[in-house]
Amino acid sequence: MRHLVVIGAGFGALTTAHALRKRDLDAEITIVAPTPSFLYYPSLVWVPSGMRKPDDLRVDVRDFLARNRIGYHQGTVQAITDGGRTVVTDQGRLSNDGLVVASGGRFLRQIPGIDNVLTVCQGGPSAQAIGERIAAMDGGRIALGFAGNPKHKPAMRGGAMFELLFCIDTQLRRAGKRENFELTFFTPNPRPGQRLGERAVQGLLDRLEKLGVTPHLGHPIERFEPDKVVTKGGEIPSDLTIFMPGMTGPAFLDDSELPVTESGHVPVDERAKVDGLEAVYAVGDAAAFPGPSWQAKQAHAADIQGATAAANLIDERKGDVPDHTVRHEIICILDSLDKGVFVFRNDRMQIATPPLTIGHWAKVALEKVYLLQYAPSPLARLRDRPAQPAEQTA
Ligand SMILES: Cc1cc2nc3c(=O)[nH]c(=O)nc-3n(C[C@H](O)[C@H](O)[C@H](O)COP(=O)(O)OP(=O)(O)OC[C@H]3O[C@@H](n4cnc5c(N)ncnc54)[C@H](O)[C@@H]3O)c2cc1C
Structure with missing residues (x-):
């Protein structure tokens, strides 16, 4: 056999x-x-x-x-x-x-000071640790970003980090403390989200502006310190740095x-x-x-x-x-706890919707259906x- x-x-x-x-x-x-x-x-x-x-x-x-x-x-x-x-x-x-x-x-961990950041990719406990840190803060500076693997461009999680940023923004607004926080989004990529299509890139950048998030784009990351991110294009002061490294x-x-x-x-x-x-x-x-x-x-x-x-x-x-x-195909929903941007891309089409309530519920439904197939009786x-x-x- x-x-x-x-x-x-x-x-x-x-x-x-x-x-x-x-x-x-x-x-x-x-x-x-x-x-x-x-x-x-x-x-x-x-x-x-x-x-x-x-x-x-x-x-x-x-x-x-x-x-x-x-x-x-x-x-x-x-x-x-x-x-x-x-x-x-x-x-x-x-x-x-x-x-x-x-x-x-696996994550690339070669950026000096990487232990000063939290990352959502490591699984449930690290995602929970991010929540606990945010809940304990009444205000401050949160820097959130990602990098790639320079030798293999797809080995990154940019979409997930945009999503996490939108969710944190909603979380802070719901808690009534968004105005006490400065949010900065950083990545060495000058136009993040390109894999999702040009329309999606512009939509994401417009959304950062609308939410009052400061973009710090196109500058390679030199190191992380407990209270800042140091890039070749300047420093980002930060009380909490959330970072997704490139992958190998x-x-x-x-x-x-x-x-x-x-x-x-x-x-x-x-x-x-x-x-x-x-x-x-x-x-x-x-x-x-x-x-x-x-x-x-x-x-x-x-x-x-x-x-x-x-x-x-x-x-x-x-x-x-x-x-x-x-x-070859990309399908994803970039959620913000209450709305979701639906993104689809293949050789012929590029679709990126505005944030929609139905997009959020579609993501909830997909999760349920996906998990159900593997769930124990x-x-x-x-x-x-x-x-x-x-x-x-x-
Ligand atoms: C926060 C976050 C949000 C995301 N959002 C989306 C999304 O909305 N849509 C989407 O399509 N993708 C999303 N992704 C990406 C997606 O999760 C990954 O691309 C996907 O998990 C890759 O599947 P995989 O089977 O290659 O690896 P994994 O799902 O990581 O599975 C790897 C498996 O291999 C096992 N393993 C590891 N090392 C060994 C070893 N040495 N020996 C034996 N077993 C081993 C692990 O335990 C695990 O079971 C997201 C990722 C993250 C982190």
């Missing part, structure tokens, strides 16, 4: 494993991850305001895996050897006939027999297939795809890539030519102990 292994339990990994099962009813399928739980990152921006608690966004996936006859190997991958055929974890080795790497990304690929690539890009990602072609290796694929934030420069690293992209990788892996193992290619909830949450790395 074929043994297909998927690394990770996030967006790309669960979509891949599910699609593998739908296409091959007989294969043995195993996912490898430190915990059997899924974290829904897009709603982390709601944690600082208290609209969501970290536990609302984490789902124990053991029942989902059992329902789909997908095995679970608890462990952290440390290396991939034998041209992809062996996965070395801290809990033993797994041999496989087909492999999909979907282990997400998985740490285990250093010890693996997989190709690695300069940016630290797994290079793949349009089929999600790793160059030069048999039956090895990579998807999501761990991978570097060719394709349009605007294609952002997103959960939606990880899902599309996971379904494509699964189709190709099954074809390749059957002896057919794997010729499914990924669809009521019986499983009673049967299984809660999975131990662990910080993830995106």
Whole structure:
């Protein structure tokens, strides 16, 4: 029997494993991850305001895996050897006939003084810590920004940071203390949000102005200090700095027999297939795809890539030519706790709506539907102990 292994339990990994099962009813399928739980990152921006608690966004996936006859190997991958055929974890080795790497990304932490910032990307507890800091402040200066990976432009989270800024602005207005705060948005990029389309960029910049947020754009970041951000274009005084660093690929690539890009990602072609290796694929934030420069690293992209990788892996193992290619597309909603800007982009179209109440409720509905597919049944909830949450790395 074929043994297909998927690394990770996030967006790309669960979509891949599910699609593998739908296409091959007989294969043995195993996912490898430190915990059997899924974290829904897009709603982390709601944690600082208290609209969501970290536990609302984490789902124990053991029942989902059992329902789909997908095995679970608890462990952290440390290396991939034998041209992809062996996965070395801290809990033993797994041999496989087909492999999909979907282990997400990691932060670049090389900017001096990075420990002086809070970042929402590290998971629920860090998003909650941002909320606690803001709740304890009656006024002051908040600097909020992001940077990228200069060697791989899509490896950044600009959209999420705009969203977090809008949510914090609403949170402060609701608490009646917005006028006591100076908000500054900073990034080395002179025109942030370009991946979402030119119309979206202008809309975002206009919105900053309307909300009274000071932009500090186009200046490389030199260092973070406890009370300021120092950039090549001047200093930003700050009582609370919230920052999203650029991203790189998985740490285990250093010890693996997989190709690695300069940016630290797994290079793949349009089929999600790793160059030069048999039956090895990579998807999501761990991978570097060719394709349009605007294609952002997103959960939606990880899902599309996971379904494509699964189709190709099954074809390749059957002896057919794997010729499914990924669809390039961005879909997101930039929320502000009460309204959402809907953004869509593909090769033919660029849509960015004004902030709409229905946009907010669409984001709420998407979250519910997405989490429901992996949620344990009521019986499983009673049967299984809660999975131990662990910080993830995106
Ligand atoms: C605050 C925030 C808001 C966002 N908003 C949106 C949005 O609105 N829309 C959108 O489309 N995207 C959004 N994103 C981006 C999206 O969450 C990521 O692009 C997506 O999670 C990438 O999926 P992935 O499967 O590649 O990685 P992940 O979802 O990060 O999953 C990686 C998995 O691999 C596991 N893993 C890591 N290392 C190892 C290892 N060594 N061994 C085994 N397992 C390992 C992890 O535990 C995890 O289960 C947002 C991200 C953030 C942080």
